Amino acid sequence: MEGEMNLEEYFSRIGFHGSCNNLDLATLKLLHKQHVLSIPFENLSVHCGERITMDLEVIFNKIVRSSRGGWCLENNFLFGWVLRQMGYDTEMLGSRVFNSATNGFNPSDTHLINKVVIDGKAYITDVSFGVSSQLWEPLELVSGKDQPQAAGAFRLIDKGDHWVLEKTGRKPKVVNLEFAKSSLVNQKLKKPIYSFTLVPREARHFLEVSHSLQTDPSSLFTNKSICSLQTPTGFRALVGWTYSEVTYKPEEGVDVLDMRDIPDDEIDQILREKFNIKLQNKLQPVNKTAYYTL
Template sequence: MNKRCRRATRVAVLQPLVTGTISLQGPRHERRVADGQAVAVGRLERTQLGTMDIEAYFERIGYQKSSNKLDLQTLTEILQHQIRAIPFENLNIHCGKTMELSLEDTFHQIVRKKRGGWCLQVNHILYWALTMIGFEATMLGGRVYVPSACKYSNTMIHLLLQVTISGKTYIVDSAFPFSCQLWEPLELTSGKDQPQVPAIFHLTEENGTWYLEQTKRQEYVPNQEFIDSNFLEKNTHRKIYSFTLEPRTIEDFQSISTYYQVSPSVMTNTSLCSLHTQDGVHGLMGTILAYKKFNYKDNIDLVEFKILKEEEIEEVLKRVFGIHLETKLVPKCGNVLFTI
């Protein structure tokens, strides 16, 4: 066990920062900062925007602006509304369709058709929304930890965001499956435990590379048939992904997006869907439906499993995940990378 895996649990409280106001003024948006200066951020050309509407996005995630301030509270509220409304899912691959990366295609899929997407889509739409209202956001690229190989992926396969508020930097991620999903922005601080509802998250920096890890609770599984399931995380401490602070664009992920859709990978081997609630997370892996309720009892999470018949999946997708598929899903459950 390396030094990142040996640490005591400490309680850290995130203090909201108040700064700036939201301003929507056509294709160029400004963030008014504390000293009164206007900084242009999120400048998107009209050809990119097309008919995309930030209010339609807010309606999609059920967010009614409680504040017009560009502060940590607003950022947290938008993140939490998104992870409870927009699923992480790769179902297009298993419906014979392509996962498109363009902003217009992503908006059409997620907002207009009320679907979800994988990180390259879901965090892309979040990046667009944050910059549209004036947040200072940057795309970053991550390498996901592969437990079976005991190493991080060889290539950058995960999109996450860096958001700066009044000089303080946070990591924001709305698109990692199941209980590895952040519920709040993480302070970009090395060596600090940051407790959230799903788990205690921890960032460590070494030679310019940042590592995200978590310490989870014990789990109670009523259905003993699943006590040894590969979808249960056996370790209390787990590595999630690594990343650097080098700015990225969506084009940087195009080749890996194509590869993961046509080559043997976790995305082609397993059909996935994950959606968070007020107290837990739903997961669908192939024909296995799971629900984890966080902190069901003191320091214990409840994890329930059910094997679905193939004809039940369409109804479950509609009822649990809010997804209506236009073509038939071929559920698949292969190599396990993500655990509930």
Template structure:
């Protein structure tokens, strides 16, 4: 597939953004949140007989024309194309996600993220990290706390490495612990650099994307997540001050219910039957 037919306006319509866009911080924030509220974070191609390939026209066809989602390489890869078309200065970065099982970081190119420069200021963008991701771009010009509703993030720098960390609502404040999410450098990358790790995540028993069929999307005031045979509804606190806590409810799904749930709740219609999967992730043998 070629780039012919790739229409920026159709992409903006896909994410519910129809106003004229000039490259500004306000526009970046708006396009970022619109993308997260419209395009799911999902790996269903892997579990319905397909394969993800990092070619921008293919990603455009999947996310815009077929109204699907994708994991980080897809969502952030295509989002970078949109931002460039809108006139933003975009740099692809390599992230290494902290493994919650081993407490070690993944290898380089484990995660694709974006740095956007506007009038000499740098912003971290990420529309491809699912439930732990931030909703609005984070400033790379400060190491101080950056509040986003019930969560607080910070970007700590140490020996040339940047660390994304967060505090959840029950742990907020000056004395609260910071939980590391991923680390990255500011070395420019290109989409082809991520091909090997993209294939790894589709075939490794140490990857969540191989072990679990999943789909999640941000909602106003919460998040909706499908995993295996479960549908999880998450409601965020409304006060943002730690006085309330996040609540979750889980609905068990029968296999024949899943296609309807994906269509009704996420707007996803698969080309081939889904094989639901929710297996234990095996710790990777190599630690970073």
């Protein structure tokens, strides 16, 4: 450990220059957006021979000091810590990701999110889902209200014993025709993303699932190497060897997908130039059959 974790290092990592004293919605929105524009959603550790842990100091060193990204159990755990250190009223929640293969939600909490209460209103923050399902700002915890963001219209639905996050997006417009029928291209304009309850969770709630996600042969994260980063106009993604740059064109009702395959000897360069990631260990890209769309 190189000294104690501190907020200033995190703020520098995401380029946040606002006041730490204003615990208001505007500050939360800025923190949220700066995080997703600066820190990738990625599971590359799984394919570099590295173990992912729920140790906050290890996560801080990886993401903040080593300019890496992480998956939700790292990014949202770190983001929750930041909010608590600043003085926000926040708690962690667990959510169950929608599985298109089974047309239902996963049976266990595989995704970590945070709830924040400001002036009596609750908001859901999620800085680590990636690709076109990534929130750029917190969502107010109200049922049935369209909350438009760059990627499309998100809404939260109160189902009584749980909540559901869903999104209505735009049609994909694939520039490179050889990728027009790629399994990565999402053809569903409206889709559920995950469900969650408001039961507070602690880090230990996710220990077993963290181990399973990086070791189970049926896990999405053992079957695909994924790295994505939001940009001011959309996002970038590297899934296996397929690199995509997606530009949101709401005025045309489309998302423009520019996709190409990257040879092995250019993977490190793409990670460095497009995601600001320099890996310590050699990445073994993986793109086996498992349902995943941009």
